[in-house]
Amino acid sequence: MRWQEFEGEVRRICEAHDFSTKFRFVFKDEEGRAEIDVVAERYGIVLCFDAKLYSASRYRASQLRREAEKHRRRCERFSALTGKRAIPVVVSLIDDSLRFHSGCIIVPYHSLNEFLTNLHFYLAEFGFL
Structure with missing residues (x-):
């Protein structure tokens, strides 16, 4: 899968959960x-996704943490511009034990459907509700 297809899959899954995208x-x-x-x-819930298609050979948790920090900052800028509270979410193809970093939720791709199904639970768990 190429990164463009990965981003498209994240969009498709969100739309399957009745999100406008x-x-x-x-x-x-x-x-x-x-860009988000x-x-x-x-x-009234706005999720901003950054899709990360890391392969096992180049994936590092430290890199994912850096990307989460950068994405959180992008989402802060988006919120300031739109007046909407954006919740930053990084979707990673590779699963890691990292689930939250620097105000950004990190969801493994294989768990995205479950994350969206139980969204309110996760938002409360990570302090967004």
């Missing part, structure tokens, strides 16, 4: 240009 959402602010792979909104 914006795909590869690009915005510009005083810090410059930024999938913005998914349902019932």
Whole structure:
């Protein structure tokens, strides 16, 4: 699977859970240009997804933590621009024990459906509700 297909799969799964989506959402602010792979909104909840297609050979937990920090910052910028509270979520193809870092939820791809099915539980668990 290529990264474009991976992002599309994240979008498709969100839409299957009745989220309205914006795909590869690009915005510009005083810090410059930024892109969010999938913005998914349902019932006033806005999830901003960053899809990471790491292979086992180049995957590192430290890299995922860095990406989570960068994505959280992008989501803060998105929130400031739109006035909507964005919840940052990184979806990683490779499963790791890391589930939350620096204000960003980390979901393994194989758990995305379950995450969205039980969204309110996870949002409460990580302090977003």
